[in-house]
Amino acid sequence: MTQPSSVFDDSDVADGTGLIIPLQPPSSAQVFHTVHSEFGHCDNQLQRHTSRHPLGVPLERTEEQDPPYYILITTYLSFVFFICLGHLRDFLGKRWNPELYSHLIPSDGYAAFSSDFDSFYTRRLKSRLDDCFSRPVTGVPGRTIILLDRVSPDYNATFHLTGKHIRGLNVSSYNYLGFAQTQGGCADAVETSIGRYGLSSMGGRMEGGTTDLHVQAEALVSRFVGHEDSIIGSMGFATNSTTIPALVGKGSLVISDEYNHASIRYGVRVSGAQVRMFKHNNMEDLENLLREVISQGQPKTHRPWKKILLVVEGLYSMEGTLVNLPAVVALKQKYKFYLYVDEAHSIGALGPHGRGVCDYFGVNPRSIDILMGTFTKSFGAAGGYIAGPKPLIAALRIRTHAGSYAEAMSPVVLTQVIASMGSIMGVADSPKHLEVSSSASTSTIQANGLRDGSEGRERLRRLAFNVRYLSRGLKKLGFITYGHEDSPVIPMLLFNPGKMLLFSRLMLEWKVPIVVVVVAYPATPLVTSRVRFCLSASHVKTDVDMLLRACDEIGDLLDLKHGHVKERWTVDKIIDNALQIAKDASFS
Structure with a gap:
């Protein structure tokens, strides 16, 4: 089986693990557009699931267990x-x-x-763990990833490359739907786009940088998320940090979840608005806070707030928790505040149609004033968007600094966004729905069979199966995990900082190398250091089996199994009952 390589020949990397060639060859009836190392071959339709919350059922708060x-x-x-x-x-x-x-x-x-203290912490604590962080990679961050091996002769002060490469199972990238590929319809559309548009617009959006691809992408995004209009930017972090100051200012109040992302915190700080925080995803605390701030008004003067803006995330990437959107919308209708939802991690990864938390909970997206999201996760691209009512988006085109001063998004990236999002929606065969002229990217999408949305739906269902299987499997093994079982980010608690380094290194040195991301203070509370498994539609069941076996073995070695579960299962029993674990709604 001849397979292309991105940088060097695959024979340079040890095989025999199933990372290059599938352990179970695919059926001859299937046609694949990617190599197995980028997007795993899986023709078992039973290993699929639909990401959806039951309508009318309240979202239960996820229990955060404490260790001994x-x-x-x-x-x-x-x-x-x-x-x-x-x-x-x-x-x-x-x-x-x-x-x-x-x-x-x-x-x-x-x-x-x-x-x-930040300097002290970096030099004296983080430097001891630097081998876990910023590992250089090459090639495609797909199902597998290739690390450039390095050593440090001076206790992590400097690192030197050895010239060796390590291909490992990739559970560290935000490639949720597996669209970060070098082959397939999206890659072909991008290649075609380069020939027509080049690599850069060479200007800002308000100058000469707006191409027909920008107009098409914004029309597609607004249609995808279910709002009237949208504006896109070239950086996800800047989408939050420059939009919030354009929405609120002095005399306004921002109510923020305590675990909101740094880009939200920065944007609120720059805006000059007052900020109050509520306990993470705690609707009782939020309602008590709303009653207080509405009744008391502004400090000292007690005048009414000019506006109140509630900012939450759809999926909290450090905790793996989902916002209780139905409860938030009910509070919005009761207390009449503006609602801003950051869907950086949830858009494309949740819901039966991949349209984020609104799709997942069955909530009308028009009931949310501002929907923010990024293209850097599920869509395999870069940048972000703001979607909302037409008058609001028209004002943001002038008021937000990302629209006025930032370089326009590259046509190459725009084509990747259009191709990947279009393959999920299945509207690529009807450019008239986008109310823009046809382009090279649209015709290329049509030519590569992405028009009916079947490929996007297949990726969504594969991702949903993988995340439920791993989340529930880890709990059955006895690990303490955070978050919702449908979240593509699965945090597993390590606690002791010394175990972070050991876990990361032992996973990389396991019989099949596994590349993981470990996270510690200040990104998490001091004592809740963790590993974050980021699963993808590109993974297959054997990959999750492999990950569970590695966690079981290393978890016993490092004493990590402190979860409270009625009955612990062996890893073999979990693997044998994978379909029941992933699909049974009552399984616990």
Whole structure:
């Protein structure tokens, strides 16, 4: 079976694991558009599921289990030890080797560049774990990923590449639907687009940077999410951080979930609006806060707020939890505030049609004032969008800095957005629905069979099966996991910072290398360090089986199984009952 390579020949990477060639060859009746290492071959239609919340059933709050006390105590002691040792090394180092600490010691009347706790934490704690972070990769971040092997001769101060490559199972990328590919209809559309548009618009949207692809993409996005109009930007972080200041200002109030993303926090801070936070996904706390701020008004003067904007995320990527959207919408109707939903991680990954949390819960998207999302996850592209009523979007085109000053999104990226989103919607055969002229990208999408939406639906159902199988399987093994079982991000708790490094390294050195992402403070609370498994439609059941076996083996070694479950299952029993685990609504 001849297979293309992105950078080097696949024979350079050890095989025999099923990462290159499927362990179970696909049937001859199937036609595949990608190599197995990018998008796994799976012709078993039983390994599919539909992501949907039952209508009329309240969303239960996910229980966050606590580990035994000895785990918490040893975790705190580890941080105390690291902090004390770090301060001792700084104290002695500034006196015995001052040239190495010149950036921390004020001189010639200048303040030190970095002397706060963030600097200390980075140098003395994070540096010990740097082998886990920023690993260089090459090739496609699909079902598998290729790491460039590196070593550090000076305790993680510097790293040097060895020249070796490691192909591993990729559970670390946001490629939820597997559209980040070098083959297939989307890739062909992008290739065609380069010949017509080049690589850049070479200007801002309000100057000469708006192409017909921008107009087409915005029409497609608004149709996809179910709103009147939309505006797109070239950076996801900037979509939040530049739009929020254009919506609110002095005299306005922003109510924010305590776990909202840094881009939201930054945008609120820049806006000058007052901000109040409520407990994560706690509707009782939110309603109590609403009553307080509406009745009391602005500080000191007690005048009514000019406007109140509630900002929540559809899917919280560090927790894996879903916003209780039906309850939030009910509060909106009762208290009359504006609602802003960030769907960076949920758009494309949730719902029977992949249209985010509104689709998942069966909520009318027009009941939400502002829908924000990004193209960097499910669509395999870059940038973000804001969707809402036409008058609001028209004002944002002028008021938001991302629209006025930022470089227009690249035509190549726009084509990837149009192709991937169009393949989910199944509207590529009817460009007239988009109310824009036909383009090279549209004709290429038609030529590659993405017009009926079958490929998009297949990817959605594969993703839904994979995430439920892994989430429930980890719980049955005895691990503590956070989040909703339909979330493509599955956090598994490690607690002790030393176990982060060991878990990441042991997964990479397992008989089939597995590439994972570990997360610690300040991205998470101090004692809840975790690994985040990001699954994709490109994975197959054997990949999840492999991941469960690795977690079972390493979890026993590192003492990670502290979850409360009625009956723990062996990993073999979980694998044998995968269909029941993933599909049975009452399974627990």
